[in-house]
Amino acid sequence: MTPSLPEPPVKRRGVFTEAAAWNSVRSGWRQLSGNFRDLGYSVEWHDFVADGDLDWSRSFHPGGLEICLNLAGRAEVRRGASAVEFGTCTAGFYAQKEPRLKAIRRGGERHQFITVELALEFVKARAPGQGLHPSLANWLGGKPGSPVAAVSEVVRLGSEQQQVAASLRHPPVYAAAQPMWYEAKALEIAANLLYRALPGEEFFCQRVKRLNGERVQKVRAILKESLSEPPPLEEIGRRVGCSHFHLSRIFAQETGNTIMGYLRELRLERAAQLLRGGQCNVTEAALEVGYKSLSHFTAAFRETFGCCPGLYPLKGPAGLCGPGQRESC
Numbered sequence: 001m002t003p004s005l006p007e008p009p010v011k012r013r014g015v016f017t018e019a020a021a022w023n024s025v026r027s028g029w030r031q032l033s034g035n036f037r038d039l040g041y042s043v044e045w046h047d048f049v050a051d052g053d054l055d056w057s058r059s060f061h062p063g064g065l066e067i068c069l070n071l072a073g074r075a076e077v078r079r080g081a082s083a084v085e086f087g088t089c090t091a092g093f094y095a096q097k098e099p100r101l102k103a104i105r106r107g108g109e110r111h112q113f114i115t116v117e118l119a120l121e122f123v124k125a126r127a128p129g130q131g132l133h134p135s136l137a138n139w140l141g142g143k144p145g146s147p148v149a150a151v152s153e154v155v156r157l158g159s160e161q162q163q164v165a166a167s168l169r170h171p172p173v174y175a176a177a178q179p180m181w182y183e184a185k186a187l188e189i190a191a192n193l194l195y196r197a198l199p200g201e202e203f204f205c206q207r208v209k210r211l212n213g214e215r216v217q218k219v220r221a222i223l224k225e226s227l228s229e230p231p232p233l234e235e236i237g238r239r240v241g242c243s244h245f246h247l248s249r250i251f252a253q254e255t256g257n258t259i260m261g262y263l264r265e266l267r268l269e270r271a272a273q274l275l276r277g278g279q280c281n282v283t284e285a286a287l288e289v290g291y292k293s294l295s296h297f298t299a300a301f302r303e304t305f306g307c308c309p310g311l312y313p314l315k316g317p318a319g320l321c322g323p324g325q326r327e328s329c
Contacts, residue, residue: 021058025050028111032168033182036061040122041186044115045169052107060103065095065118065136067193069157069165073111078102079151086113089162091193092154095120095139100149114165116186126187131195155193164189212250215240219251223263227270228290230263267291268304275312282309 015037022029028048036042056075060066068075070086077084077094079101084092094101097120105111124140132140139150157165164185173181202210218240223230230236236259237244251259267289274280280288282298286309291297301309 016061018059018061021055022046024054032114033179034117034186036064036117036119039183040119041183042115042117043168043182043186044117046115047110047112049110050105050107054105054107056103056105057099057101060094060096060099060101061117061119062096062098063120065093065120065123065139067091067093067116067118067189069114069116069161069189071112071114071157071162071165073105073109073113075105075111075113076103077151079149082151084151084154086154089157090154091157091161092152093133093136093193094149094151095136096149097139098148101151114168116189118186118190123190127190127194131198133194133196136194152193161189161192212254215242215247216251216254219247219259220262223259223266227263227267228288230290233259264300265304268301271297271301271309272305272312275309278313285309 025046025048028046030045032043032045034042056077068086068091070088070090070092072088073086075086077086077092079094084094086092094103120140127140129137129140133152135147135150135152139147168182168185171178171181219236222236222239231239233244233248237247240247242250248259251257251262255262257265271285271289271291274285274288275282283294286294286297291300298308301312305312
């Protein structure tokens with residue numbers, strides 16, 4: 001449903017105030033720290049059930065940027081013909097230099113969210129331009145024709161961001177230190193949500209994960225190329241660029257299997273393929289994939305496929321040996 005046009009902003013002696021926008025939810029709106037007009041930032045907690053659709057845009061400050069950490073309840077922010085939908089555990093930002101945005105929170109739902117409200121001058125003084133979200137950079141530009149409103153896409157809140165949101169309601173510092181702590185948290189949230197990676201830039205944890213994934217893929221390729229005589233773990237580690245101890249650890253973390261366990265799977269899958277195609281008898285298949293002991297091969301094959309390799313080509317469509325075949329192995 002498209003929300004109606006926002007009502008004129010609430011004013012008190014010529015100064016905007018959002019308090020009247022929350023009259024219908026009473027104690028469901030609470031300022032945690034800061035002061036938008038005097039300090040340039042405000043952190044607020046919302047927890048309420050709206051009887052009907054709530055015109056959320058009445059709370060948006062002119063000349064302000066607002067970051068929403070939406071924990072529960074559906075909401076929409078619309079700029080012209082484009083709109084973004086907030087759902088459970090999502091986040092995004094919206095900004096306006098004058099009242100232009102339309103927004104609604106759905107009636108009959110419980111809404112729980114935190115807003116970090118930042119004045120235009122506060123953002124300009126603290127936000128380096130390089131790497132800013134494009135819509136925000138255009139909004140901050142101040143050039144003739146620059147947009148008077150901006151809305152970001154919605155992103156999922158990660159576990160760390162959800163923990164930050166929870167900590168805002170119960171700050172882990174003494175009361176005297178809370179203003180400093182809240183301002184630091186407001187800037188931390190802004191730094192996480194208002195910026196995009198520069199070309200070629202990645203977090204250390206992202207780089208480690210990427211390198212681990214690449215190393216695992218190299219190990220898989222090496223093993224597939226040399227099923228019958230794979231190189232020692234020390235040699236595999238040297239070829240992928242890390243110690244075999246570290247390699248064994250990251251391979252298990254990424255795949256849930258050991259390197260030798262993965263090699264065993266590859267060997268048995270290849271042996272089953274050879275037997276299905278009638279290309280080899282059992283002994284030939286075992287030797288082809290690197291088993292020196294026929295008894296070891298038979299035991300491993302039976303454990304994996306549920307029957308002896310000699311009976312495997314006779315398996316039924318369900319992938320199991322027929323009645324009596326398991327006992328005749």
